[in-house]
Amino acid sequence: MAERQREVARRHGQEAQLRIAAMAFETHLGMFVTDAEGRILRTNATFRQITGYAAEEIVGHSPRILNSGRHDDHFYQRMWCAIGDKGSWQGEIWNRRRSGEIYPQWLTISAVKDDEGRITNYVATLSDITERKAAEEEIHQLAFYDPLTGLPNRRLLVDRLESALKESRRSGEYGAVMFIDLDNFKTINDSLGHHRGDELLLIIAERLTAITRETDTIARLGGDEFVVMLHDLGLEADEAAMVAERVGEKLLASLVEPCMLGEMRCQVSGSIGITLFTDDQATVNDILQQADLAMYQAKAAGRHALCFFDPAMQARVMERASLEADLRQALADGLLRLFYQVQVDEEGQTTGVEALLRWEHPERGLVSPGVFIPVAEENGLIVPMGLWVLETACRQLAAWAALPATEHLTMAVNVSRDQFRAPDFVPRLERILAVTGARPERLKLELTETLFLEDSEDTRDKMQRLKGLGIGFALDDFGTGYSSLAYLKRLPLDQLKIDQSFVRDLLDDPTDATIVTTIITLARSLELEVIAEGVESEEHRRWLAEQGCRAFQGYLFGRPVSVEELPLTARQLPVADLEAPRP
């Protein structure tokens, strides 16, 4: 009797447990149970509500049927590793409802094991977090973005500026912050109403966005104040200032474009304050204040202007702008000159010259190409300027070819990367050769390694076409750039030019000496000529000759001079040449 009572009690207990389990299963969380192989055995009502799958549609299937495709294999591997190691995994996951809609859910998967530790089932619980995500998104949007324009607000700008500062400290690259304030926004707002004012701000936001790169930050701080942050502006302050200035000019130009506000045609202008930042100790607040201050200076300077925070930087940018204007004028007025520096062989005989550009400025005097070539390269003036150089040099070559004493001379001409890249470079040079009558075999183009960094197919093709005409190629400043043996072998080069920075110290600096000997050996193995530039003393010449260098250029033999001053004396020319024309 007692045994029967115990059996009834046990059964009641089991039923109660099953009832509890069944109730627990039917919760507000979606649930499904799979077998050890991952086949779905059971789902609850909430699961069906969330996923849209009826029990009969999904039982027997793998949960993969729910995959959204948004996660890669790696994601699922990590999930299964965690379940294997710790017995469970939980996290956010994007799944797909039966309707095809993709939605975010919070998912927990636990492995169920038997008494011997073997996995018998997996139990998953899931909740739809679409609303929570949307709320999070909205909070994020409100907290970090300007509700009118959708641009980042001050908080996000400060955040990004902090990261940019850290990055800049690490890389040493400059960044810039530009404070933009519209000059006459208040008048428009007051006369046309806030609604039109808002429209104008939206137009401005769009224009600023269109001009800047995707990686730049454009923020609206409120009212008519915008900030543009640029980064990765290079390691040189002057260069960074130039890029920032160019972007600033573009922004100013875009602001003054007229726009329609309703029926009204309106025009605004802006004042821009720029400050550069780098690996110094300035804080985010310092930087924003500097840009703000510079912006007030721009306003004080007459509006529709930009101003740098750093007065020295401002002066340099202005100096550069005036240099640029003068240079354009100089090309038009014929104030450029070619100087020539001799190149000699091992006997000291002049074999040719290098043409070097000079600018005779009415006030500045003789301006060095080191100053104005980078400006010309920056503003594109290098293309017409380079053609003038080539034509002048070729005329000189043709004139020398007519005299027995000078007919053997070669002419090396520097050609900048952008000049060589111009699509019509080859036909233009062909025309110059035809017009001047210069012999292409006497012309040598000095190219720099930057030309070979990109688009090498086009470069090689052009070189081969010119080579076909008889023109030679020297690689200038060899060793200072990105020297890659791969391109040395692929390109039709004739000569490597050892940069003067290595030659200068080779007697004192063993590293430079090793570099120079390596270049000479390399040139020999590639069957290229080699010439050392910047040879200033007999000791240098002797050392280089001992290493196998056969051609030299430098102050020891002559500085760059005008054609009239060239030291083409009897000592350097074969006597026979002076007495009788060559056969």
Ligand SMILES: Nc1nc2c(ncn2[C@@H]2O[C@@H]3COP(=O)(O)O[C@H]4[C@@H](O)[C@H](n5cnc6c(=O)[nH]c(N)nc65)O[C@@H]4COP(=O)(O)O[C@H]3[C@H]2O)c(=O)[nH]1
């Ligand atoms: N300390 C020292 N310097 C020496 C010695 N021998 C020559 N030099 C200088 O070294 C520079 C050699 O020219 P580069 O490497 O082609 O370097 C040239 C070249 O890259 C560029 N350049 C000059 N003319 C032109 C041109 O017509 N077109 C282009 N694209 N660039 C040019 O400007 C650079 C500087 O030209 P320059 O000021 O004329 O400076 C010249 C020359 O005056 C020496 O013994 N000691």
